[in-house]
Amino acid sequence: MIELQNVTLTFPDGDNHITAVDDVTLRGDNGTVTGITGPSGSGKSSILAVAATLIRPDSGGVLIGNESDLIDAAQLSKTDATELRRERIGIVFQQSNLLPALTAREQLQLMARLGGGSSRHRRGRIDTRVEELLDAVGLTEHADKRPHQLSGGQRQRVAIARGIVHEPEVLLVDEPTSALDQERGAEIMQLLARLTHERDTATLLVTHDLVHRDALDDLVTVIDGRITTPAAGHALTR
Amino acid sequence: MFERKGIIVFVAWRELRFARGRFLLIGAVVALITLLVGFLSGLTGGLAAQNISSVLQLPGDRLVLQQPDNSDPSFATSSLDEDTVQAWVQADGVESVIPVGIVQSRASARDTDDPTGVALYGLPQEAPAIGPNPLCELTPDSDTDVGLSSDAADDLGVEVGDTISITGHDFTVAAIGGDLWYSHTPVIVMTPDAWSEASQRVGGTGEATVLAVTGDADWEAVGADTDTVAETPLTSLTALEAFQSEIGSLGLMIVMLFGISALVVGAFFTVWTMQRAGDIAVLKALGATTGSLVRDSLGQAFIVLAAGIGVGLAAVVGLGTLAGQALPFVVSPLTTFVPAVVMAVLGLAGAAFALRSVTKADPLTALGSNR
DSSP states (O other): OEEEEEEEEEEEETTEEEEEEEEEEEEEOTTEEEEEEOSTTSSHHHHHHHHTTSSOOSEEEEEESOGGGOEEGGGOOHHHHHHHHHHHEEEEOTTOOOOTTSOHHHHHHGGGSTTSSOOHHHHHHHHHHHHHHHHHTTOGGGTTOOGGGSOHHHHHHHHHHHHHTTOOSEEEEEOTTTTSOHHHHHHHHHHHHHHHHHHTOEEEEEOSOGGGGGGOSEEEEEETTEEEESSSSSOOOO | OGGGGTTTTHHHHHHHHHTHHHHHHHHHHHHHHHHHHHHHHHHHHHHHHHHHTTGGGSSOSEEEEEOOSSSOOOTTTOOBOHHHHHHHHHSTTEEEEEEEEEEEEEEEETTOOOOEEEEEEEOOTTOOOSSOOTTGGGOOSSTTEEEEOHHHHHHHTOOTTOEEEETTEEEEEEEEOOOOEETTEEEEEEOHHHHHHHHHHTTOOSSBSEEEEEEOOOHHHHHHHHTEEEEOTTGGGGGOHHHHHHHHHHHHHHHHHHHHHHHHHHHHHHHHHHHTHHHHHHHHHHTOOHHHHHHHHHHHHHHHHHHHHHHHHHHHHHHHHHHTTTSOOOOSTTTTHHHHHHHHHHHHHHHHHTHHHHHHOOGGGGSTTOO
């Protein structure tokens, strides 16, 4: 589960401040895909950045986990936030952001080696899931290809597999279909929904494209940094 | 082995293979610079040995030279009279004083008209040496005998028992041995009396030119009293003009090559790291620590440097061994391993300049369409 509680984020602009996120409260439950939509510049990517601990909000909390191990990510140090992203958060970027030198398989194996430490247990756990996930996203036969040898949809599927290979509790997805045609976009959205449900992940998905809304369990709209419909999750506008 | 270090080499090694053209290019540049540095070092070592190998064999803690009024001390112009020698002998703390004469002249095998430039050393038979000393071992018993360094014997084409001519006088070769040189001329050792006469025949004073002194004296005070200067054997080498000019210019070239090496490697990795700044931001967003990324970058630089330096070093040893047959070239740890280590350290320092792009990369830029 991930829950943003009364999150406010401002950016300096000369002598003034611009409010990018204005008292946002938002909850994403396990096993659900919560869509965040809104016009360009509305603040939806800023919400995702706060949820991903990539930026600390001016106020409010970012609760991640279950009742037994709930933590407020907004209060973590940079080091702890980095560890949190590595261990409990998965991120799928807009442009897939795969490393050009790594094959599809290695993009996933990379997640076991990000810490710089020697956690063999973690590496072993992730490595055993790599083949399973490549199969789950339909890329087994492309496992040894590098990003430039894959299509846009294939690259995005690799990015999704990379985002969940370490079994995160929270998956944050930023405009996953923006570079894809409608058919490929639908495939990606269905894949995300299926994996979210199968793996009981709390997925927040930023999108400006509501063509694929069927894949969402919840949907909130952000305008000028505020959530307008509904006030919190669990009220999908279909 | 590397996998245990986490991200180190997992990404770096794959990038090396993926962008092998670029890394081969910088590796080749490092190898070529290593070859240049190694060759210059070997040549410097060889030239240095041809300048000073005999001076470093003089049996003393300090070498005393005449201190001229208006110029620096010089082996070529130093002349120490008997009063000066006695002043040093009687100075407090001095244990022994060996008057040594050095002068450059010509020698030829008897019945030939093919003179060879040589350095004549006048050394007393009783010159003490700690351990084997190839210079002192050549000291003859008789004023009509001489000891020849190996190269002097080769140049003159003589063996023990043959006769050679020096400044119009004949001497019998009593001993041959040692790789001994002075200012690019091979060494011939004579008795002090024979040397004194030879010195005067070539326009010298016949007096000792340098004192090899052992003991624990007040070197500066005695030197000031006697218009002399007492230096350690190594520091006294600056009084050899040929050595100073050669080593100074060659050493400057080596230092400049070290600097160029650091700059080239630093520039390459700065551009390389800037090009992959987006990837670094993604890695940070995914949870990579800055420390692991720094180690990854330095590990990558180390691999490139080790490969380039290794190839360059192998070329230096191989080509240097061949060159040593025709040139004054020394292949030793000092002229190969030490420059290689310096290259590696400076190269890593250059690569470290590129780390700012790693440490400052903002993971936030991985989101949205910033890349």
